[in-house]
Amino acid sequence: MIDNNPMLNKLENLLTWTAKRQQAIGANLANLDTPGYRAKDYSFDSELQEARKYDVNTTVKADGNNVDLEREMTEMNKNGIQYLTVVQFLNQKLRMLRSSIVDGGKL
């Protein structure tokens, strides 16, 4: 029951994809000045089954680089908050499961 709990699985996927996104945004930030570098990001489908990589559609500068510092900082902070939220949800769900195991045995 715990193993194939659909909500736990979804939260776990979301956590994995959010970490992946942080990696992509971090790479964009590391390559702020790399000529020819194109910013990349991930999007998830509504079922959270797969993450799709896409090229960020921002203005390309003269050196062929299109990393937008403000966009990346905003997305990074949004993504970080989302990660913390998911962990919070996950903890809540696990607490509920634990309390049903522990308190259930006391009856």
Add this chain to the structure above:
Amino acid sequence: MSLLNALDVNASGLTAQRTRVEISSANLANSQTTRTLEGGPYRRQQVVLQTTSFEESLGRALADGVQGVEVSQVVQDQRPFDRRYEPGHPDADSEGYVLYPNVSAMEEMANLMSASRNYEANIAAIGVVKSMITRTMEIGR
């Protein structure tokens, strides 16, 4: 763990930006240097950045091939030297002109500002990753 890779990627960004600052500082420090080991005035140095694939550099099988950054080479700026009329200078030529480095203080300051701003962006990213990792440790507690 992908979050640790994210740390490596941003660390590579820090190294690259720090190199830019170092080179710009060297340019500024030598903006009036008329004698070098190679002879002639100091030539402005420039950093060339390129992406590294962490798949290659760390030998890890990452499906998404996240790219860090590295300094591929430091090249010399081939723009002409600044020629100033200073007949009393020991390095003046027969016509009284001295060749000064092709360093523009304005350009270097702009470079320094851009590099330090980008350094901060990478620091901020590392901060976010750190808080994500810390929270991960708290799952199930």
